Amino acid sequence: MPPRTSARARGGGRPDGPADRIGRCRRLDPAPGPSGPRPDEQGLADRRAHPTDGRKTLVEPSAAGRAALEAKRGRRAGWLAQANEDELSGEEREVLARSAALMERLAAR
Numbered sequence: 575m576p577p578r579t580s581a582r583a584r585g586g587g588r589p590d591g592p593a594d595r596i597g598r599c600r601r602l603d604p605a606p607g608p609s610g611p612r613p614d615e616q617g618l619a620d621r622r623a624h625p626t627d628g629r630k631t632l633v634e635p636s637a638a639g640r641a642a643l644e645a646k647r648g649r650r651a652g653w654l655a656q657a658n659e660d661e662l663s664g665e666e667r668e669v670l671a672r673s674a675a676l677m678e679r680l681a682a683r
Contacts, residue, residue: 613633613635613639614633617636617638617639618635618636618638618639618642619633619634619635619636619639620633620634620635620636621633658670
């Protein structure tokens with residue numbers, strides 16, 4: 575006895591059948607590749623071989639990389655301080671300060 579699936583359920587060769595829709599839904603890997611020079615190529619990081627395991631490479635920020643990180647953190651802190659001043663009331667700033675202390679206490683556990 576033939577299987578009890580209809581040609582319509584199987585797609586029946588139609589261009590809009592289930593098999594065709596599944597094929598259209600397939601996507602390539604969404605992870606993008608490198609879009610620019612690596613930090614070590616920009617002088618922002620130093621790469622060196624692992625001292626005991628030749629399969630590994632150690633990467634750490636260079637002096638220029640540390641300076642760039644500090645500058646970025648400074649800009650972020652400045653933006654946050656300005657937003658805090660512009661957007662929050664005095665009472666809200668007090669609540670935020672108390673909650674930051676609570677978060678630090680929890681993070682120390």
